[in-house]
Every structure is written in structure tokens, then in C-alpha cells.
Amino acid sequence: MQRTPLLLTLAALSFIPTLFFYMVGEEGIYTISTLEMWHSRQWFIQTLYGINLQRPPLMNWLAIPVAQLLGWLHVLIAIRLVSALATLGMAAWLYWLCRRLFADKDFALFATLACLSLADLLLYRGWLAYTDPLFACCTFGALATLWVSAVARQRGWLMASVLLIGCALLTKAITAYIFYATAIFVLLWQRETRRFLLTPASVLILASALIVPYAWLSSLPQTSGQGTSMVQEIAVKLSAGDGLGYLLRLLTYPLENLFWLSPVALLAVYLLLRKRVTQAEPQRGNFRTALFIAGLSILPYWLAPQGGIRYLLPVYPLIALIGARIIWRAGDPARRLALNWFAAAIAFKFLFALVLYPYYQHHYRGENYVTTAHQIAARTAGYPLYGRDLRSIGENIIGQIDLDRLPLEPVKLPPASWDNGFWLGMTPDELPGTLVEKYTVAKDDLYLICRGAACQAAQSRGVFPVNEPLADR
Numbered sequence: 001m002q003r004t005p006l007l008l009t010l011a012a013l014s015f016i017p018t019l020f021f022y023m024v025g026e027e028g029i030y031t032i033s034t035l036e037m038w039h040s041r042q043w044f045i046q047t048l049y050g051i052n053l054q055r056p057p058l059m060n061w062l063a064i065p066v067a068q069l070l071g072w073l074h075v076l077i078a079i080r081l082v083s084a085l086a087t088l089g090m091a092a093w094l095y096w097l098c099r100r101l102f103a104d105k106d107f108a109l110f111a112t113l114a115c116l117s118l119a120d121l122l123l124y125r126g127w128l129a130y131t132d133p134l135f136a137c138c139t140f141g142a143l144a145t146l147w148v149s150a151v152a153r154q155r156g157w158l159m160a161s162v163l164l165i166g167c168a169l170l171t172k173a174i175t176a177y178i179f180y181a182t183a184i185f186v187l188l189w190q191r192e193t194r195r196f197l198l199t200p201a202s203v204l205i206l207a208s209a210l211i212v213p214y215a216w217l218s219s220l221p222q223t224s225g226q227g228t229s230m231v232q233e234i235a236v237k238l239s240a241g242d243g244l245g246y247l248l249r250l251l252t253y254p255l256e257n258l259f260w261l262s263p264v265a266l267l268a269v270y271l272l273l274r275k276r277v278t279q280a281e282p283q284r285g286n287f288r289t290a291l292f293i294a295g296l297s298i299l300p301y302w303l304a305p306q307g308g309i310r311y312l313l314p315v316y317p318l319i320a321l322i323g324a325r326i327i328w329r330a331g332d333p334a335r336r337l338a339l340n341w342f343a344a345a346i347a348f349k350f351l352f353a354l355v356l357y358p359y360y361q362h363h364y365r366g367e368n369y370v371t372t373a374h375q376i377a378a379r380t381a382g383y384p385l386y387g388r389d390l391r392s393i394g395e396n397i398i399g400q401i402d403l404d405r406l407p408l409e410p411v412k413l414p415p416a417s418w419d420n421g422f423w424l425g426m427t428p429d430e431l432p433g434t435l436v437e438k439y440t441v442a443k444d445d446l447y448l449i450c451r452g453a454a455c456q457a458a459q460s461r462g463v464f465p466v467n468e469p470l471a472d473r
Contacts, residue, residue: 003339004109011116011346015084017353018127019077022366027129028395029053030079034060034067035402035410044223048395049388050412054229056216058170059131073403079129086137087126091115093137094317097144101151101286107328110335114327115320117342120260122349125310131172132313138168139176139314143183143293150193151286158205166212168314174213174230179297179314186292190285238304246305253302260309261316263341264323271330279329287325294318365442369393372441373400376424376448379436379461381405383454384421386414393444394426420452 023031033046033053037060040047046057059082066078091112098108116122125132142164149157161180168176184206187193196202217227258265271277281287297315301307312319327338361367376385376397385405387398401424402410414423414431423431425447428438433449436458440446450458 003343004106004113007339007343007346008109008113008116011113011122011342011349012088014122014346014349014353015087015127017350019080019084021357022361022370023076023396023399024128024366025130026392026395027076027079028392028397028399030059030063030129030131031076031399032395032402032410033057034063034075034079035072035399036412038064038067038072039410044220049398051388052225054226056170056172056223056226058167059134062134072406075403076129076399080127083129083133084127086133087116087121090133090137090140090317093141093144094321097148097317098321100148102283107324110328110338111321111324113342114264114324114338115317117263117345118260118265118316118320119262119345120309121313121316122345123352125313130310132310135168135172135176136313136316138164138171139179140317142168142176142180143314143318146180146183147187147289150187150196153196155201155205158202162205162209165209169213170216173233174217174227175234175311176314177209177213178300180209182296183293186289186296189292190289236306239306249305250302257298257309257312261319261323263345264320264327264338267334267338267341268323268326271326271334276330276334277326279331281325281329287322290318290321290325294322365393368441369396370400372439372446373397373404376439376446377401377404379448379458380422380454383457384414384418385411385424386418386421387411387424388413388430389424389426389446391426391444393442394424394446397441397446398424418451421450421454422458423449423451425449 029048033048036047036050037043037045037057043061044057046053046055046060059079062082063075063079066081067075070078094115095108095112098111099105102108116126127133142161145157145161145164149155149161165176165180184197187197197206213227216223258269294315297318298312301311324338327334385401387394389395389398398411405411411424414421422436423433425431426445428435428447428449430447431449433451434455436448436450436455438445438447448458
């Protein structure tokens with residue numbers, strides 16, 4: 001176990017290179033929305049191209065002061081830094097939980113390393129500029145403090161859990177309360193924790209957890225509609241597809257998750273199948289509680305017709321705890337084998353972060369987004385630029401254009417009547433005007449259209465591939 005602290009340090013350090021990648025996936029959403037919030041000073045509304053996204057803004061709130069410190073040209077780094085620190089914070093909650101429940105520092109470090117070594121967390125979701133890591137940190141922190149408060153009969157931690165679950169809602173979605181209710185349901189099945197949770201003072205504290213969603217979703221005029229939007233997103237995940245596709249999902253979902261939650265999940269299953277878990281569980285009640293909370297939390301996402309593994313991020317630490325506990329009970333040889341696998345995962349992360357992904361971004365997707373954005377920003381300099389592109393590639397390019405045009409207003413929808421400037425869209429005929437240029441990036445097309453004096457400026461900065469007005473449509 002002497003290697004565990006070193007491997008934990010290396011796992012944490014492995015997130016540093018990922019801060020400097022080009023934009024990935026839908027990271028443009030939070031890059032653009034954070035810039036727009038800072039520029040408009042509309043602190044309660046998260047917008048994309050000026051359109052209210054009906055999403056809570058805690059991620060933006062945390063990223064803005066970091067971007068102010070680093071400089072707004074580095075806003076993507078600021079948002080990724082929030083995500084990476086949230087991932088490490090989630091791992092820290094797991095360490096604290098294990099110390100309180102199992103009273104074994106070595107196991108707590110081992111379980112924390114197992115969590116940070118999860119393939120999906122280590123290689124991808126743990127650093128992306130999405131809300132998922134912060135949502136998971138707040139939600140799991142709420143579960144951990146709830147659990148410890150019930151076991152230790154400490155109402156201070158119960159109040160902390162209420163605050164954390166409110167932060168989870170302000171980060172992403174009301175589904176945080178489903179995870180929270182699941183943990184309460186499991187704890188109520190146990191006599192000792194039930195006695196504490198059903199005392200009048202505890203019930204009052206738990207009831208106060210409803211204050212944040214009520215105040216945010218019902219009382220603030222700026223946030224009206226977010227509750228409906230959250231419910232609609234859940235309804236979309238529950239909408240059924242074709243029967244064969246659903247059956248295939250039921251069969252493949254556990255296998256897919258087993259892969260992305262490796263190495264700890266895969267190794268734990270292997271040891272169970274080989275019947276190498278020979279040591280009795282001294283903390284049987286705690287292990288069983290973790291198993292039930294994780295299992296009941298996963299079940300709805302498994303049975304839902306739609307949904308990916310990222311929705312399970314709040315219970316990743318519990319999955320790591322369960323897998324680590326199984327490995328721990330298989331004895332020293334299994335622990336050493338697990339440490340070797342964790343070390344291999346971390347070594348691959350450095351190879352991925354320093355060589356493989358930078359190569360991919362240079363040759364396929366990433367650098368070409370930035371190059372295209374620079375070209376469009378130069379072509380449109382000095383004139384209003386409007387746009388709306390809901391594809392990830394368009395969001396990433398426009399996010400970079402916003403940075404190139406600082407301190408000008410970010411790209412938004414045009415006013416009802418505009419007669420001078422540029423429009424960047426997904427099709428050549430979204431708005432009437434003169435086609436300046438078609439950009440093809442990673443097999444997707446973007447169209448730059450001009451009106452008024454901007455057309456003469458565009459002409460002087462490059463030859464129009466198509467220089468005839470598009471018909472009004």
C-alpha cells in the first residue's frame with residue numbers, strides 16, 4: 001500500500017495537461033454562456049446566443065472569478081479547472097466517507113485511488129467543461145454527509161447535506177434530489193439511522209432541503225421555466241424507442257458500464273467469479289448500504305429507454321467503494337494486482353493527455369476549429385457578427401470567435417431588422433443576404449452571410465466564392 005499516495009498524486013496531476021486541449025464535444029456551450037453572462041451581467045440567466053437555456057448557472061458563477069483571475073482568453077481553462085477540482089473534490093468526499101465508516105486509512109486511500117482511476121472519469125468526464133463533475137461532487141457530497149450524519153447522529157453534517165444537494169440543483173438538474181431521496185430511503189430501512197432521521201429536528205432539517213428548489217424554480221422571475229425544462233428533459237429520457245433497440249440497451253448497458261468503470265469494476269467482478277473474495281466483511285452493514293444506494297440509483301437509468309453513463313457520475317464513488325471493498329477482501333495479492341492496474345490506467349492517462357489526444361486534435365478535430373474561428377473573426381472584424389449553430393462543432397467555433405473578438409459582445413441572434421453585418425449559420429439560406437464563404441470543418445459546413453457595408457469589407461478581405469445575393473426565403 002506504500003504506492004497508493006504516490007499514485008493518487010499522479011492521478012491528480014494527470015488532469016493538468018487536459019486543461020490546455022482545444023475545445024471538445026459541447027464545451028462551447030459553457031464557454032459561450034459564461035462569456036455571455038459576464039458580458040450581459042444577467043447573473044441568473046444562462047444564455048446561448050442570447051437565448052435562455054433554462055439551466056441553473058452555478059457552474060458559470062464559479063468559472064467567472066477564475067476567468068477574471070486567469071484572463072478571459074483562458075475562460076475554457078477556467079471552466080475545466082472547476083470541473084477537475086470538482087472531480088478531485090468528489091474523490092476527497094469518498095476518502096472522508098471511508099475514513100468515517102470503515103476507520104481504515106489504508107482502505108480509504110485505496111478506494112479513493114480506485115475512484116480516480118475509473119476510465120470514464122480519468123480519461124474524459126473528470127476534466128470536461130461540462131456540469132457533470134460539479135453536479136456529481138455536490139450530489140455525492142450530499143449523500144456522504146447524509147450517511148455520516150445518520151450513523152454518527154450529527155445534525156451538523158445533516159445540514160451540510162441539505163446545502164450540498166441545493167448546490168447540486170443549482171448546478172444542473174432536479175435529479176439530484178432523486179439520488180438524495182434514494183439514499184434517505186435506504187437509510188430509513190435501518191433501525192439506528194431511522195431513529196435519528198425521524199427525530200423532529202432531523203425531519204425539519206431534511207424538509208428544509210426543499211427551500212432551494214422552491215425559491216429557485218418558483219420565486220425568482222428570472223428562473224421561471226427552468227423547472228418545466230428539467231421535467232421535460234427527464235420525460236425525453238423516458239420516451240420509448242423501438243422494442244428491439246430497448247432490449248439491446250438492457251443487455252448492453254451493464255457491459256458498457258463495466259468497461260467505463262474499469263479497472264476497479266472489472267477486477268471486482270473477476271475476483272467474485274473466481275471466488276477469490278475469502279475475507280469476511282467486518283462492516284457488513286455499511287457495505288450493504290453502499291450497495292443498495294448505488295444499485296437503486298443505477299436502476300432507473302438502466303431501465304430508461306434513453307440515457308448515457310454520465311448520468312451515473314454522482315454514484316461513481318460508491319461504485320468505486322464497492323469494487324475496492326471486494327478487492328480488499330480478496331487479500332494482499334488482489335490488492336497488489338489492483339494497484340498495478342490503477343498504475344497502468346494513470347500511465348495511459350499521461351500518454352493520452354500528452355501524446356495521443358493532442359495528436360488527434362492537431363490532425364482531426366480541435367485545431368481546425370480554432371483555425372476556422374480565426375479566419376472568420378478576421379474576415380468579420382469591425383462589423384457586427386450574428387449567428388446560431390446548435391451543433392457541437394459550431395458551438396466550439398463560435399466560442400473561439402467570441403474569444404477572438406473580445407471585448408466585443410459575444411455572437412448572438414441578430415435584431416429583428418439588421419442591415420449591416422455578418423451572419424454565421426448552419427445552412428446558406430437561414431437568412432437572406434450575400435454568401436461570403438462556405439467553411440467545411442470535419443465534414444460539417446458553416447455559411448458566412450453578409451449584408452450592407454460589411455459585404456464590401458468582406459470582398460476586400462477575400463474573393464467571394466459565391467457573390468450573388470441569396471433569394472429571400
